[in-house]
Amino acid sequence: MGNAVDIVAERETHMTVRVWRGQGDQGRYESFEVPERENQTVLDVVTWIQQNADPSLSYRYACRVGMCGSCAMTVNGKPRWTCRTHVQKVLDGGILEIAPLRNMPVIKDLAADMSGFFDKWVAAEGVFHPTATRTDEIPKIDPREERRVEIDNAIECINCGICYAACDVVAANPDYLGPAALNRAWTLVNDQKDGARDARLAAVSGGGGCHNCHSQQGCVQHCPNDLNPTASIAGLKRETAKSFFKWRR
Amino acid sequence: MLDLRLYMLQRITAILMAPLVLTHIAVMVYAIQGGLSAAEILGRTQGSLGWAAFYGLFVAAVSVHAAIGLRAILHEMAGLRGTGLAIFTWAAGLGLFAMGARAVYAVTAA
Numbered sequence: 001m002g003n004a005v006d007i008v009a010e011r012e013t014h015m016t017v018r019v020w021r022g023q024g025d026q027g028r029y030e031s032f033e034v035p036e037r038e039n040q041t042v043l044d045v046v047t048w049i050q051q052n053a054d055p056s057l058s059y060r061y062a063c064r065v066g067m068c069g070s071c072a073m074t075v076n077g078k079p080r081w082t083c084r085t086h087v088q089k090v091l092d093g094g095i096l097e098i099a100p101l102r103n104m105p106v107i108k109d110l111a112a113d114m115s116g117f118f119d120k121w122v123a124a125e126g127v128f129h130p131t132a133t134r135t136d137e138i139p140k141i142d143p144r145e146e147r148r149v150e151i152d153n154a155i156e157c158i159n160c161g162i163c164y165a166a167c168d169v170v171a172a173n174p175d176y177l178g179p180a181a182l183n184r185a186w187t188l189v190n191d192q193k194d195g196a197r198d199a200r201l202a203a204v205s206g207g208g209g210c211h212n213c214h215s216q217q218g219c220v221q222h223c224p225n226d227l228n229p230t231a232s233i234a235g236l237k238r239e240t241a242k243s244f245f246k247w248r249r
Numbered sequence: 250m251l252d253l254r255l256y257m258l259q260r261i262t263a264i265l266m267a268p269l270v271l272t273h274i275a276v277m278v279y280a281i282q283g284g285l286s287a288a289e290i291l292g293r294t295q296g297s298l299g300w301a302a303f304y305g306l307f308v309a310a311v312s313v314h315a316a317i318g319l320r321a322i323l324h325e326m327a328g329l330r331g332t333g334l335a336i337f338t339w340a341a342g343l344g345l346f347a348m349g350a351r352a353v354y355a356v357t358a359a
Contacts (some may be wrong), residue, residue, distance in 0.1 A: 173250055
């Protein structure tokens with residue numbers, strides 16, 4: 001008669017996990033048999049493989065609670081935050097296929113290079129330009145005020161890159177700034193304390209700017225925080241269209 | 250690729266085309282109701298500055314609008330960019346305008 005550990009092991013069921021292995025453009029899927037648990041996230045599965053099957057597997061995570069935005073990967077074809085994605089919800093015929101995020105170069109295995117993604121935040125003027133010093137009084141902004149409400153709707157971005165990976169315009173046009181950077185720009189366009197509104201509207205009006213968005217809403221579909229970058233981009237289109245006539249006066 | 254200037258040009262030409270398309274369709278339907286012949290239609294359009302202006306504006310708007318749309322498709326689907334994309338955009342716009350202007354001239358010249 002086996003001990004308790006053996007009995008658990010006998011009852012244990014496994015799932016097939018196909019994991020992308022490789023560097024740059026070169027790579028292939030490698031299969032692992034991973035024990036199924038009743039309550040298990042995709043990140044748990046990747047960590048199990050790294051700790052029990054192949055310590056050379058590279059991937060990225062930090063907080064494990066959906067705050068830091070570093071663990072996003074392509075899971076069964078869709079971009080997802082792996083730390084908050086339960087395996088049972090995405091398992092397809094007992095198979096889990098995990099790959100790095102789309103639209104970004106691969107560093108190694110599941111770790112995508114996000115530097116281009118963040119460079120575009122800077123290119124979209126996603127940086128706050130203060131208009132006051134620390135000695136000035138803090139302006140009072142009514143939380144119900146229209147522009148403040150626009151900011152509230154867009155502010156909870158965790159920079160995970162899921163919208164960027166989901167966006168077909170990014171895939172087709174590598175210069176496109178992408179949903180996250182433009183969503184960030186929209187929050188700052190509405191910020192009454194910011195002093196670079198015109199520069200920001202100009203920054204999102206270039207060849208890779210907001211006007212390239214086709215409103216397909218892949219970003220809205222996949223955003224783990226239920227944000228609506230398409231609406232933010234539509235806001236930028238409206239404001240830049242108004243500025244088009246102002247700039248020519 | 251599609252900057253604010255091209256975006257606005259495409260939207261402004263779309264706004265221009267909306268009433269032109271509706272008028273064009275309404276006139277087509279009206280003109281064939283009474284069984285007008287080609288000669289009778291040409292009799293009304295030839296020498297008409299109004300129809301020349303109407304379809305001249307239509308052709309200009311279509312040329313700009315379609316060239317920008319084709320530019321976006323070609324860039325995203327075929328990866329064309331830079332000078333090649335600029336040459337294609339101008340060629341598409343000027344080509345459409347030349348064909349359209351030729352037709353307007355044929356129908357409205359006295």
